[in-house]
Amino acid sequence: MVDFEHRNGAxxxxxxxxxxIAEAVGTPVYVYSTAAMLQNLREFRDALAEVTDPLIAYAVxxxxxxxxxxxxxxxxxxxxxxxxxxxxxARDAGVPPxxxxxxxxxxxxxxxxxxxxxxxxxxxxxxxxxxxMLSALACALGKTAPVGFRINPDVGAGGHAKITxxxxxxxxxxxxxxxxxxxxxxAALPGLAVHGVAVxxxxxxxxxxxxxxxxxxxxxxxxxxxxxxxxxxxxxxxGGLGVPYDPGHPPPPSAQDYGAMVRRVTSGWNTRLVxxxxxxxxxxxxxxxxRVIRLKPGAADPxxxxxxxxxxxxxxALYDAWHKIDAVRPGGERWTANVVGPVCETGDxxxxxxxxxxxxxxxxxxxxxxxxxxxxxxxxxxxxxLTPEVLVDGDRWTLVRPRIDVDALVAAGCADGGND
Ligand code: LLP
Numbered sequence: 187m188v189d190f191e192h193r194n195g196a197x198x199x200x201x202x203x204x205x206x207i208a209e210a211v212g213t214p215v216y217v218y219s220t221a222a223m224l225q226n227l228r229e230f231r232d233a234l235a236e237v238t239d240p241l242i243a244y245a246v247x248x249x250x251x252x253x254x255x256x257x258x259x260x261x262x263x264x265x266x267x268x269x270x271x272x273x274x275x276a277r278d279a280g281v282p283p284x285x286x287x288x289x290x291x292x293x294x295x296x297x298x299x300x301x302x303x304x305x306x307x308x309x310x311x312x313x314x315x316x317x318x319m320l321s322a323l324a325c326a327l328g329k330t331a332p333v334g335f336r337i338n339p340d341v342g343a344g345g346h347a348k349i350t351x352x353x354x355x356x357x358x359x360x361x362x363x364x365x366x367x368x369x370x371x372x373a374a375l376p377g378l379a380v381h382g383v384a385v386x387x388x389x390x391x392x393x394x395x396x397x398x399x400x401x402x403x404x405x406x407x408x409x410x411x412x413x414x415x416x417x418x419x420x421x422x423x424x425g426g427l428g429v430p431y432d433p434g435h436p437p438p439p440s441a442q443d444y445g446a447m448v449r450r451v452t453s454g455w456n457t458r459l460v461x462x463x464x465x466x467x468x469x470x471x472x473x474x475x476x477r478v479i480r481l482k483p484g485a486a487d488p489x490x491x492x493x494x495x496x497x498x499x500x501x502x503a504l505y506d507a508w509h510k511i512d513a514v515r516p517g518g519e520r521w522t523a524n525v526v527g528p529v530c531e532t533g534d535x536x537x538x539x540x541x542x543x544x545x546x547x548x549x550x551x552x553x554x555x556x557x558x559x560x561x562x563x564x565x566x567x568x569x570x571x572l573t574p575e576v577l578v579d580g581d582r583w584t585l586v587r588p589r590i591d592v593d594a595l596v597a598a599g600c601a602d603g604g605n606d
Pocket of ligand 1: 245248266289290349386388389390424425426427462463464465466501505558559
């Protein structure tokens, strides 16, 4: 990725040396490249060039940083949201209501009300009970809710069991076999305008085959729904396309391959297509910058103890995720080491027996491909500060989330509130 490259032996984000950011902000810190995310969005859009008027609704959950959302909104992206908080963030970033789709199995009444009041393109409703609550609320507010059902196509896929959503046993969507009945019932509800279908089968998909199977089933359902008299105008195909994390593995299908498959499978559908890419837009545009605290001998390989931990980047602990680790200023020597954080759990392990740049105490390292599902999943476990975020644009950088330090955490826990 040209947006993170070594120049004169030192890793840069665009034109900014990472060491300068570490110096000014401290570590650990997330660093994002504006150019990389815009390029990813452009590539996805180009891949859909032959699709008429697609709605590209960036999955806010992947990286909800306000500055990141602003960059994507300014470039014309819509938003796929899953909470009232994400609705607010999308609107604050300037995403117009008619580019917002709202997914999620557990939308609360207050969240539905927020989106109804402010407007949105479509609720992706995941159960009949949700449809009934939404209809009643819409009627009470004097609104009509634009609705599509999220269909569970019984196609399981995803980079890890915990991010697979389309299998029959998962909590998501209504079973494809019950869809006709569900649409018939929902069509009779007074507060809804039911014009859409939606599907999302999982994340970090490394093959197009399950997506194609799910879309094919969705296409058949659209035909059946139309035959039953439903006016289906929108098909939301979700997100899920994977990104390369490990250069030693074959890369996932490209956006171009995905676009070609979509065009082939959806030709003749006669619906507006919605896409919800998250990881594809931001993952490769970010990294986590960290400093080596000390080295320690291990039973087989040495431990590299860094100042980032599982609370800053959860993905390895949660999904056994693999993030490439590089020295900011590699000395040319390689070794095999275990990279761990300071948190008191063995799960706080980023890499085991990893072949990587040889590093010393005090050196800076990066975890690559950490723009998606990384800063947003950070916590303050072990009373560690919340990691700051920096956005780079050319030779300028901006602190777009400050470090939420221990003073702030302690203060938040010491308020005089409560009811006693
Ligand atoms: N649409 C819906 C309804 C979703 O649930 C998701 C992701 C997306 C779109 C975006 O999927 P993407 O294009 O980013 O794959 N924390 C996990 C990933 C969880 C994905 C949840 N849903 C990870 O770190 O791998």
